Amino acid sequence: MSTISSELSSIDIDKQRAKLPNLGSAIRSQAAVSRAKIGNRPILDGIDCEIEQGEFVAILGLNGAGKSSLLRAIAGLMPLKSGSILVNDVPMTPSTRDRARQPLAMLFQGGGLIPQLCALDNVLCGKLGGFSGWQTLRGFPASERQNALELLDRLGMAEFASQPTRQLSGGQQQRVAIARALMRSPQILLADEPVTGLDIMAIQQVMKNLAHLHSEGMTIVTVLHDLALASTYAQTAIIVDRGRVVYHGSSQNLSAQFEQLIES
Numbered sequence: 001m002s003t004i005s006s007e008l009s010s011i012d013i014d015k016q017r018a019k020l021p022n023l024g025s026a027i028r029s030q031a032a033v034s035r036a037k038i039g040n041r042p043i044l045d046g047i048d049c050e051i052e053q054g055e056f057v058a059i060l061g062l063n064g065a066g067k068s069s070l071l072r073a074i075a076g077l078m079p080l081k082s083g084s085i086l087v088n089d090v091p092m093t094p095s096t097r098d099r100a101r102q103p104l105a106m107l108f109q110g111g112g113l114i115p116q117l118c119a120l121d122n123v124l125c126g127k128l129g130g131f132s133g134w135q136t137l138r139g140f141p142a143s144e145r146q147n148a149l150e151l152l153d154r155l156g157m158a159e160f161a162s163q164p165t166r167q168l169s170g171g172q173q174q175r176v177a178i179a180r181a182l183m184r185s186p187q188i189l190l191a192d193e194p195v196t197g198l199d200i201m202a203i204q205q206v207m208k209n210l211a212h213l214h215s216e217g218m219t220i221v222t223v224l225h226d227l228a229l230a231s232t233y234a235q236t237a238i239i240v241d242r243g244r245v246v247y248h249g250s251s252q253n254l255s256a257q258f259e260q261l262i263e264s
């Protein structure tokens with residue numbers, strides 16, 4: 001049986017790539033090989049890709065292909081054995097990690113909120129790394145609380161600010177998680193399956209929120225399972241198979257192409 005990689009290797013990646021203004025590289029992965037393995041194969045097995053500033057890219061692939069691992073590696077959460085990952089041209093190495101992470105925010109699978117805290121406090125948690133222990137003990141400055149409230153408002157969640165997030169629906173929780181990620185004022189948002197498990201209405205709301213952030217100039221890198229959503233919202237798609245990037249090109253007409261390849 002042919003693999004997705006072998007079927008896709010014939011695709012001319014550059015010709016498929018959507019036309020993007022050349023604003024420079026946001027993320028560059030050069031032959032990145034993870035230290036962690038599945039059996040004797042590295043989970044990331046030579047990832048080569050470049051995501052441009054302002055690109056909205058959907059990462060697609062079968063279960064276990066390495067999509068979340070790729071996001072984690074970009075965020076410096078998955079150590080590499082060889083190769084490199086650069087964020088805004090800063091390498092993600094132990095000595096430069098803080099600087100490389102600065103433009104990034106990550107939306108974890110399932111949101112990762114603290115269920116007993118209210119929406120506002122969860123959003124404020126997005127700022128925790130930015131304050132010293134002493135500052136945190138004194139509480140967050142009023143300006144940060146105002147900022148968090150404004151972010152909740154932007155995401156249509158202001159009325160739920162004081163509600164414990166365990167009482168919110170999945171879609172509402174995901175929007176609080178986006179607001180939390182935005183507390184870092186990121187240039188690049190990494191989102192791991194932000195709409196998995198949500199109903200149609202919530203999916204549209206979350207994707208529209210991402211599209212709005214993209215329209216304001218943010219680079220969006222999101223793992224999705226839905227090819228139609230990828231075609232609708234993303235400009236480009238990266239397909240990962242067995243720890244390698246096998247396609248990086250236009251997200252248009254991806255659905256038919258991808259389904260055909262899986263069936264073959």
Ligand SMILES: Nc1ncnc2c1ncn2[C@@H]1O[C@H](COP(=O)(O)OP(=O)(O)OP(=O)(O)O)[C@@H](O)[C@H]1O
Pocket residue numbers: 036037038043061062063064065066067068069070
């Ligand atoms: N730190 C780790 N150590 C060992 N194995 C891992 C580690 N992280 C992930 N894996 C394994 O690596 C493979 C890829 O996992 P990953 O979560 O990246 O896949 P995915 O493409 O996001 O899959 P899904 O669509 O199911 O979420 C899986 O087999 C997973 O069990």
